[in-house]
Amino acid sequence: MHSLTPTPIKLISYDHDGEKARHFTFGLLDPKAMAAPEPGQFFMLHVPGAGAAPFTFTRPPDSQGVFRALVRQMGSVTSALFDCEPGSILGVRGPFGKGWEISPLKDRRVLIIAGGCGLAPLVSLTDHLIMQQYCNELVLLYGSRSAAASVLNPERERWGKDIPVIDILENRGHKHIGLTGTPMDAIDMVINRMKAIPDVLLLCGPEIMMQSVAREFVRRGLDAKQIWLAIERRMHCAVGTCGHCYMEHQYACKDGPTYRWDALQKLVARQSADRQAAYHC
Ligand SMILES: Cc1cc2nc3c(=O)[nH]c(=O)nc-3n(C[C@H](O)[C@H](O)[C@H](O)COP(=O)(O)OP(=O)(O)OC[C@H]3O[C@@H](n4cnc5c(N)ncnc54)[C@H](O)[C@@H]3O)c2cc1C
Ligand code: FES
Known part of the structure; x- marks a missing residue:
C-alpha cells in the first residue's frame, strides 16, 4: 500500500532545456526513502501551496538520493516549481506505474x-x-x-x-x-x-x-x-484510488502509463463504445 504522504526532497539545481522547459536535479533528504524506479516509471511532485503533478525520472535516484526530471511549464504546479529557487523543499511520492517492458x-x-x-x-x-x-x-x-x-x-x-x-x-x-x-x-x-x-x-x-x-x-x-x-492522463493519487486516470477497468497510473499498442487500441475502442452507449440511454 503506497502512502499518500510525500517524502521531502530538496531542489538542488536546474538547467534551461528548451522553450519553457527545465531539467531539474532533486535530492531526497533521506536517500533510502524511495524504491529504485524502473525506466519509464513516474513520480508525483508536490509543490507546497500549488499541488502535485506526475513527472518521469530522467535519471533515477543514485546512492545519495539525487535524481533528475525534465519539466515543461504548463500550469499551476509547474509554474510554482519554476518559481522555486535551489534549496527549496518540495515533496515526492513514487515510483509509480509500469515502466517500459525491457x-x-x-x-x-x-x-x-x-x-x-x-x-x-x-x-x-x-x-x-x-x-x-x-x-x-x-x-x-x-x-x-x-x-x-x-x-x-x-x-x-x-x-x-x-x-x-x-x-x-x-x-x-x-x-x-x-x-x-x-x-x-x-x-x-x-x-x-x-x-x-x-x-x-x-x-x-x-x-x-x-x-x-x-x-x-x-x-x-x-x-x-x-x-x-x-500515454499521459490527468493524475491525482497515482495509486489507483481517485479514478482521475480511469480507462475502461484500468487506471493509467497503475496499469500504465506504458501500453502495448494492440492492448491500448482495444481499451480505447471499448471506452468510446461505452461512452456512446451511455449517451444513447
Ligand atoms: C505519467 C506521466 C508522466 C509525465 N511526465 C512528464 C515529464 O517527465 N515532464 C513533463 O514536463 N511533463 C510530464 N507529464 C505531464 C505533466 O504531468 C503535466 O504537464 C502537469 O500535470 C502539468 O501540471 P500543471 O499544474 O503545471 O498544469 P495544469 O494546470 O494541470 O495543466 C495545464 C494544461 O495542461 C493540460 N494537462 C495537464 N496535465 C495533462 C495530462 N496529463 N494530459 C493531458 N493534458 C494535460 C491541462 O488540460 C491544461 O491545458 C507527465 C504526465 C503523466 C501522466
Ligand atoms: S491517478 Fe488516481 S486512480 Fe489514477
Whole structure:
C-alpha cells in the first residue's frame, strides 16, 4: 500500500532545456526513502501551496538520493516549481506505474520515436539500452516544433556518439539544415537507414503523433504487439484510488502509463463504445 504522504526532497539545481522547459536535479533528504524506479516509471511532485503533478525520472535516484526530471511549464504546479529557487523543499511520492517492458528489446532492432517532451520518459531507458548494449540495433528519431522547443539536447548529443539520433523539426529555422516535418515524414528515411522495418517500436509524445506512427508501421507490416507507447492522463493519487486516470477497468497510473499498442487500441475502442452507449440511454 503506497502512502499518500510525500517524502521531502530538496531542489538542488536546474538547467534551461528548451522553450519553457527545465531539467531539474532533486535530492531526497533521506536517500533510502524511495524504491529504485524502473525506466519509464513516474513520480508525483508536490509543490507546497500549488499541488502535485506526475513527472518521469530522467535519471533515477543514485546512492545519495539525487535524481533528475525534465519539466515543461504548463500550469499551476509547474509554474510554482519554476518559481522555486535551489534549496527549496518540495515533496515526492513514487515510483509509480509500469515502466517500459525491457525483455522484448533484448538483441532486437529497436526504433524509438519521440516528440517534444515525450522524450523525457525514454531517457533512462535509452541510457540503459546503450550502456548495456542491450539491442542489436537502436535508432532514435526525435521530432520537435522548432530548434528552440527541442529538449534534452545534451542527452541526444551524448547518445549520438553511440547510436543514430535523427532530429526532425516542424519549423525549419534559417540555420537549420536537417530534416523538416513531423516524425511521419521521416519514416521512409529511417527504414532505409535501418535497411528494414524495426523489430520493435517505442513511442512517446503527442497522442495524435503516436497513433499515426503506430498505424503507419502496422500498415507496413509491423505486428501491433511489437509497438509500445507511453500515454499521459490527468493524475491525482497515482495509486489507483481517485479514478482521475480511469480507462475502461484500468487506471493509467497503475496499469500504465506504458501500453502495448494492440492492448491500448482495444481499451480505447471499448471506452468510446461505452461512452456512446451511455449517451444513447
Ligand atoms: C505519467 C506521466 C508522466 C509525465 N511526465 C512528464 C515529464 O517527465 N515532464 C513533463 O514536463 N511533463 C510530464 N507529464 C505531464 C505533466 O504531468 C503535466 O504537464 C502537469 O500535470 C502539468 O501540471 P500543471 O499544474 O503545471 O498544469 P495544469 O494546470 O494541470 O495543466 C495545464 C494544461 O495542461 C493540460 N494537462 C495537464 N496535465 C495533462 C495530462 N496529463 N494530459 C493531458 N493534458 C494535460 C491541462 O488540460 C491544461 O491545458 C507527465 C504526465 C503523466 C501522466
Ligand atoms: S491517478 Fe488516481 S486512480 Fe489514477
